[in-house]
Structures are given as C-alpha cells and as structure tokens.
Amino acid sequence: xxxxxxxxxxxxxxxxxxEISAAPGSPNVRKKSTILDSSNILVSNGEWTIIxxxxxxxxxxxxKSKFSNAPAEKFLKWSDFLSKNxxxxxxxxxxxxxxxxxxPIDPLKKEQFELQRVIVVSVxxxxxxxxxxxxxx
Numbered sequence: 445x446x447x448x449x450x451x452x453x454x455x456x457x458x459x460x461x462x463e464i465s466a467a468p469g470s471p472n473v474r475k476k477s478t479i480l481d482s483s484n485i486l487v488s489n490g491e492w493t494i495i496x497x498x499x500x501x502x503x504x505x506x507x508k509s510k511f512s513n514a515p516a517e518k519f520l521k522w523s524d525f526l527s528k529n530x531x532x533x534x535x536x537x538x539x540x541x542x543x544x545x546x547x548p549i550d551p552l553k554k555e556q557f558e559l560q561r562v563i564v565v566s567v568x569x570x571x572x573x574x575x576x577x578x579x580x581x
Contacts, residue, residue, distance in 0.1 A: 492516040493525035498574030502557035545576035
C-alpha cells in the first residue's frame with residue numbers, strides 16, 4: 445500500500461491539502477485528506493489513473509462508467525493511461541488565465557466537445573489541470 449501511495453503522489457501534478465475543522469467550541473483539528481479526495485479516478489480494462497477534480501471539461505453519458513470511486517487493479521501514469529485510451533479520451537490544452545478563471549473556455553470548443561463524444565480533459569504543459577470556472581448567471 446505504501447508503494448502504491450508513493451506512485452500516486454509521484455505521478456500526480458497536484459497536491460492534496462488537509463482541511464481544518466472549525467466546529468464551535470472545539471479546537472481546530474486538521475482532517476487528513478488524501479490525493480484521491482481531490483481527484484477523479486478514471487478506469488479502463490483493469491487499469492486506472494487519477495486527474496484533479498475540475499479537469500474534466502466534458503463527459504458524454506455513454507462514458508460515465510469510466511469514472512470510479514475506487515482504484516482498479518493496475519495504476520498507470522497519466523501519459524501512459526492517455527496513450528492507451530485515446531479512442532475515448534481527449535486532451536484540451538488550456539492557458540494559465542483559463543486555469544485561474546480569468547479567461548473562459550471558448551463556447552465553440554464546448555460545442556465541439558459534445559460532437560466528439562469523448563471525455564475531454566483540460567491540460568496545462570501536458571498534465572491534467574483543474575479549471576476555475578466562474579459561475580454564470
């Protein structure tokens with residue numbers, strides 16, 4: 445288990461942080477969280493990888509089964525998992541300003557995602573990246 449956790453942490457492009465509990469009348473206690481708490485798990489043919497929550501730009505209904513709450517048998521680095529699953533997994537390069545939410549994802553690209561019928565993951569420097577999407581009224 446320790447080796448598996450090391451592999452996950454070594455291949456991830458983001459870090460998990462603890463949350464602080466602030467219940468009235470109790471001392472602040474740091475609640476342990478794992479990298480899996482801030483990640484989506486993608487699975488295929490007994491293999492799995494993780495990507496940060498917020499990195500999924502589009503998921504068609506017929507591919508929702510590719511998400512799991514628990515790891516499968518064999519962990520793969522993101523790049524290896526992507527190369528094995530290109531038939532249903534696509535990347536969309538994003539800019540730093542799109543990551544921070546200062547610049548939105550082009551609405552025309554979002555329409556293209558729907559036509560492609562694959563899971564689309566935002567990437568920055570070829571690694572999955574969470575997008576801070578501003579709320580639209």
